[in-house]
Amino acid sequence: MCGIVGYIGDGNARKIILDGLKRLEYRGYDSSGVAIVKNGRIVVEKTVGRIANLEEKIISLPFDGNVGIGHTRWATHGAPSDANAHPHMNGDGSIAVVHNGIIENYVELQEWLREKHGVVFKSETDSEVIAHLIGVFYKDKGSLLEAVYQAVSMMRGAYAVCAVAAAEPDKIVAVRKDTPLIAGIGEDCNFLASDIPALLKYVKKIYLIENNETVMVEKNRITIFDEGRKRVRRDVFNVTWNADAAEKDGYDHFMHKEIHEQPKGIFETLRRRLDENGLICLDGISLTKEDLFGINKIYLVACGTAYHAGLVGKYAIEKFAGIPVETDIASEFRYRDPFVDDRTLFICVSQSGETLDTMAALREAKRKGARILSVVNVVGSSIARESDDVFYTWAGPEIAVASTKAYTTQLVCMYLLALYMGYTKGVLPEGEYRRIIEELRETPEKLEKFLENEGSILKLAKKLYKKEQAFFIGRGPDCGVSYEGSLKLKEISYINSFAIAAGELKHGTIALIEEGSLVVALATQDRLFKKMLSNIQEVKARGAYVIGIAKESNHEIEQHADYVIYIPETADEVTPLLAVAPLQLLAYHIAKLRGCDIDKPKNLAKSVTVE
Secondary structure (H helix, E strand, C coil): CEEEEEECCCCCCHHHHHHHHCCCHHHCCCCCEEEEEEECCCEEEEECCCCCHHHHHCCCCCCCCCEEEEEEEECCCCCCCCCCCCCCCCCCCCEEEEEEEECCCCHHHHHHHHHCCCCCCCCCCCHHHHHHHHHHHHHHCHHHHHHHHHHHHCCCCEEEEEECCEEEEEEEEEECCCCCCCCEECEEEEEEECCHHHCCCCEEEECCCCCEEEEECCCCEEEEEECCEEECCCCCCCCCHHHHHHHHCCCCCHHCCCHHHHHHHHHHHCCCCCCCCCCCCCCCCCCCHHHHHCCCEEEEEECHHHHHHHHHHHHHHHHHHCCCCEEEHHHHHHCCCCCCCCCCCEEEEEECCHHHHHHHHHHHHHHHHCEEEEEEECCCHHHHHHCCCEEECCCCCCCCCCCCHHHHHHHHHHHHHHHHHHHHHCCCCCCHHHHHHHHHHHHHHHHHHHHCCCCCHHHHHHCCCEEEEECCCCCCHHHHHHHHHHCCCCCCCCCCEEEHHHHHHHHHEEECCCCCEEEECCCCCHHHHHHHHHHHHHHHHCCCEEEEEEEEHHHHHHCCCEEEECCCCCCCCHHHHHHHHHHHHHHHHHHHCCCCCCCCCCCCCCCCCCC
16 A cells, blocks of 8 residues: 655656656555655645645745655545645755555554644644654654664554755655565666666666665665664565556556557466476475475465455365365454464465565464465565565566456466475376476466457456446355456446355345346356356346356257357366456456546555555
8 A cells, every 4th residue: 555756866756756656656545745855955746646645736836955855645544635645844944755555553643743843734644653753763762764764663554754954954754664665776877666667768786675774865875774783784675577567658547558558468477387397397496206295274365356266276276185275264264363384374365465464464474383375566575584485476567447457367376386285195097197298388368369359358347337236256266256347347346246145135135126137147167158148047047137147068058148258178176267257357348438537546555565
């Protein structure tokens, strides 16, 4: 949540910070602001709404300088407003801060600041206390670095904070705890940011700031300190993406572009894990036959779309590897005292590798002795660094808030892990192992051909975009895909959408079906096809309008559904990779026809770094 950018150098800080914030707008976009340090004072401008509002507000103002910090906000404490927007300042305007995260003890800090130092607060946020805390200690210490350390010693929660002082225009001081922060290394300039896309235009070399580290950024130097104020040596991380990867490339929306990038993402994720003999090679992940027989349970833990990938992963691992799997929502995992020990394999799935709930669940499982394997898209992310093993997806940067290509590449990782485990254990016959691998290898081409013919999906969307309620149903792996399809529709079109296992319809949900109700029925599983036809008949009998998703060979569904979308023929086990595409496209075109802001849905942000 929220995006932070800091710059110090010889360039135009306002222009550079605004550009970086635009590239981070997927992290939050209900307000934004910039603080520039110049001539012994700090000038702050901020406004509610998108970054374009801020840009319009300050374009004609004398607001230039070479040092500054900026922020784009996803509201947690306090409604979106000019007053609640960042940066926040202390009482005399000598300190400005931007903050991503939550200060859990902000109420007691407010009381202390009011009673002991007469502080008057101007916002409803938890973040403002940071500016006042630093300001109080700065008066005593005369050092921004020391004042930040003192402030942090009183703060509880998760945060990335960047601070500037009017009296020290030659530095920015930042600190990180459980919320992402990077430092970019330029020539006669340096940067701070929440995420790599903010800096891609300017630098390719960065430092990954670790948990509980403080960093002081000067024009020609970046110094990292640990909690005890000792200097830390850090290897440079070289970014392999280029700036074009974070551009729309002619598409109206990032989401549309990223849907069409899925064949490439699947291909790249496969290519890096298959050797010249077509066998799965998990470089850097050591899961021996002995290790696998020592595992008595696997937890697949994630949030949102990644959790839906885990639902399909559970199916694949149990089928191919014969190991019990429990899929759990990360925000619930650590609050129910789960049965975890040294024979547990804990697999966490996160696109960003920074999802706070998932990270907390990881730490709980690690504390209890579990082996940690993470599936993430971002090299060097927090979850990756805290895991025993890492399986990277190769989706490339995903900018749209609604995840698409991250989901399908996560599915590929699920399949590869499941197949590897089963084959290594000796419970999956070689013929079956090779057959599924071949089906996976054929998927990018099949998906690309399907995506070339999205015109029929657009025509269908024109019939449906005025609907205000939808139901998604499926069985087996289709059930997990139905959850993802429903999420895509609700998060970008705001249609009230609901997904359920098809067999559960008659246990209550069918009471909601009435004349004209929209039902999307996934029926891609040959062995469950007849069962799904029965479920379709159940909702048709109540007047539902049914869209069926089926393989090209199963034309019998036309006798039952009102409209059928056919996916290419493939094995039942891997249909989720193809079946999700029409659901993504349908959600996209419906949202576009409804006039929704597709890449930046209301109330949502890309990387959830608060509980």
